[in-house]
Amino acid sequence: MQVLRPISEKDFAALKTIAIESGHGFTSLPVDDDLLSSKIARSEQSFAKTVVQPQDEGYLFVLEDNDSGEILGTTAIEAAVGMQTPLYHYHLGKTVHHSRTLNVYNTVDILSMCNDYTGASEICTLFLREPFRKGLAGRFLSRSRFNFMALHADRFSDTVIAEMRGVSDEDGHSPFWQWLQEHFFSIEFPQADHLVGLGDKVFISELMPKYPIYANLLSKKAQAVIGHVHEKTKPALRLLEKEGFEHRGYVDLFDAGPTVESRLQNIKTVRETKRGAVRIVKPEELNLTEAQTWSVSNCGLANFRATFDTQVNWCGKTAAFKVTADIASALQVSEGDEVSGFIL
Numbered sequence: 001m002q003v004l005r006p007i008s009e010k011d012f013a014a015l016k017t018i019a020i021e022s023g024h025g026f027t028s029l030p031v032d033d034d035l036l037s038s039k040i041a042r043s044e045q046s047f048a049k050t051v052v053q054p055q056d057e058g059y060l061f062v063l064e065d066n067d068s069g070e071i072l073g074t075t076a077i078e079a080a081v082g083m084q085t086p087l088y089h090y091h092l093g094k095t096v097h098h099s100r101t102l103n104v105y106n107t108v109d110i111l112s113m114c115n116d117y118t119g120a121s122e123i124c125t126l127f128l129r130e131p132f133r134k135g136l137a138g139r140f141l142s143r144s145r146f147n148f149m150a151l152h153a154d155r156f157s158d159t160v161i162a163e164m165r166g167v168s169d170e171d172g173h174s175p176f177w178q179w180l181q182e183h184f185f186s187i188e189f190p191q192a193d194h195l196v197g198l199g200d201k202v203f204i205s206e207l208m209p210k211y212p213i214y215a216n217l218l219s220k221k222a223q224a225v226i227g228h229v230h231e232k233t234k235p236a237l238r239l240l241e242k243e244g245f246e247h248r249g250y251v252d253l254f255d256a257g258p259t260v261e262s263r264l265q266n267i268k269t270v271r272e273t274k275r276g277a278v279r280i281v282k283p284e285e286l287n288l289t290e291a292q293t294w295s296v297s298n299c300g301l302a303n304f305r306a307t308f309d310t311q312v313n314w315c316g317k318t319a320a321f322k323v324t325a326d327i328a329s330a331l332q333v334s335e336g337d338e339v340s341g342f343i344l
C-alpha cells in the first residue's frame with residue numbers, strides 16, 4: 001500500500017535521491033546536504049508546533065510503499081511565503097501607446113517586479129519518481145495537500161499559490177534566463193536557481209533590472225516561454241487547473257514559469273472532502289460496484305497518514321467511512337476515529 005506521511009530524519013537519503021532526480025529548475029530541492037537536512041528538521045518542527053496563524057512553517061510529506069519501505073515521491077506546503085525573505089514575481093501587465101494624431105494604437109506587454117504574493121500559502125515540491133508515474137499516485141500526491149489544508153485550515157492562508165517550473169532543457173538552459181544572463185546577471189541558470197533554493201536571494205535585488213521591462217524588447221525565444229511550463233511539469237499544472245487554480249499573469253523572475261493561484265475554500269478537493277467516523281469492516285461487507293478509488297486520511301498532524309484504495313465506502317447518512325482493517329492500520333486509526341476522504 002502507498003502511504004503519505006510527514007518526512008522524518010531517516011528519509012534523508014531518499015530525499016537526496018529525489019533532489020538529484022528532479023533536475024534543473026526544481027528550486028525547492030537543491031542538491032545540498034545541509035539544506036536538505038535542515039528542510040527535514042524544519043518540517044518536523046512545523047508538524048509539531050502549535051500554530052495560531054500561518055508563519056514560517058514548511059510541511060514536507062513523502063509517499064512510501066509500506067511493503068518495501070521505498071520512498072516514491074514528495075509533496076509539500078509552505079504555510080506563508082515571503083515573510084522572512086522577500087518573494088519576487090514579475091507581473092505581466094499591459095500598457096497602451098496611442099496617438100490619435102498619427103492613428104497609431106499599440107498594446108505592449110510589460111513585466112513589473114512585485115511582491116504581491118507575500119503571505120500566501122504555497123504548494124510545492126511535487127515529485128513522483130519516474131517508474132511510479134502510472135495509476136493515481138501523482139494525482140494523490142498533488143491533491144492530498146488540499147485534504148491536509150482543509151483539515152488544518154488555521155495553519156494556512158486564504159490564498160494558495162503554486163510556482164510552476166518554467167521552460168528549460170536538460171542541460172539547464174532557460175531561454176528566458178538566457179536574456180537576463182546576457183544583460184544583467186552573468187551567471188548560469190542552474191547556479192541562480194540553486195542560490196534561490198538555498199535561500200540566498202540578495203543577489204536578486206542587487207542585479208535584477210530595476211525598471212519594468214517591455215516584453216517585446218526581449219529575444220523572441222524568451223518571449224515565447226513567458227507563462228509556459230517545463231515539459232515534465234505539464235501534468236502538475238493540469239492537476240491544479242482541475243482544482244480551479246488560475247494564472248493571473250504572475251511569472252517567475254528567472255524562467256518565467258507561471259504562478260497559479262486559488263482561494264483555499266474554492267479548491268475542488270477542499271470543497272469535496274468529507275469527514276466521518278471510521279468503521280472497520282471485512283472486504284465482503286463493502287459495496288464495490290461503483291469501483292471508486294477514495295483517498296482517505298486520519299485527521300492528525302505529526303501522525304498524519306493518507307492512502308488511496310478502492311476498498312472504501314462512504315456512507316453519507318451516518319457520516320461514516322467503511323474501510324478494511326489493513327487501511328485502518330495504515331492510517332493508524334481505530335473504530336470510531338474521525339477520518340477524512342475524497343474521491344480520487
Ligand SMILES: CC(C)(COP(=O)(O)OP(=O)(O)OC[C@H]1O[C@@H](n2cnc3c(N)ncnc32)[C@H](O)[C@@H]1OP(=O)(O)O)[C@@H](O)C(=O)NCCC(=O)NCCSC(=O)CCC(=O)O
Pocket residue numbers: 076123124125126127128129132133134135136137138139141142162163164165230231232233234235236238239240
Ligand atoms: C507532477 C507529477 C507528480 C504527476 O504525476 P503523473 O505524471 O503520474 O500524473 P498523471 O496522473 O499521469 O497526470 C496528471 C494529469 O496531467 C495530464 N497530463 C499528462 N501529461 C500531460 C501533458 N504533457 N500535457 C498536459 N496534460 C498532461 C494527465 O492526463 C492527467 O490529467 P487527467 O487527470 O485529467 O487525466 C509527475 O509528473 C512528476 O513528478 N513530474 C516531475 C516533477 C515536476 O515537474 N513537478 C512539478 C514542479 S512544480 C511544483 O512543484 C509546484 C506545483 C505543485 O506543487 O503542485
Ligand SMILES: NC(=[NH2+])NCCC[C@H](N)C(=O)O
Pocket residue numbers: 025026027028029123124125126162163164165166252255256257
Ligand atoms: N519557476 C520556477 N522554477 N519555480 C520553481 C518551480 C518548482 C517547484 N515549485 C518547486 O517546488 O521547486
